[in-house]
């Protein structure tokens with residue numbers, strides 16, 4: 001590998017979006033780059049291409065992100081889909097119920113899902129070696 005290979009590392013601080021890849025250049029400069037895009041280092045002029053990362057490996061990474069997003073956004077949307085029509089047609093007590101359930105989800109389920117996703121990400125933090133062009 002030698003010192004001409006550098007590591008692209010996935011970042012997990014923005015789990016809600018497709019995680020950008022952090023490329024560290026030979027010269028030490030680092031940049032977050034979306035998958036599939038090229039980055040030309042401003043300090044030394046080397047070009048790094050994240051498309052060198054196999055798509056299947058990046059997709060595997062996205063799978064974990066999507067599962068987390070589904071767990072965080074799915075239940076509140078589902079509850080709203082059921083309880084908002086009930087509020088309109090049957091009464092305001094269902095709006096209160098919706099509020100309580102969404103709060104419970106946000107306080108109980110979301111922190112757990114976040115902890116689990118972060119732990120899993122740390123365990124299997126993927127990194128790839130890129131070649132400059």
Ligand SMILES: [Zn+2]
Pocket residue numbers: 025026027028029041042043044045046
């Ligand atoms: Zn550089």
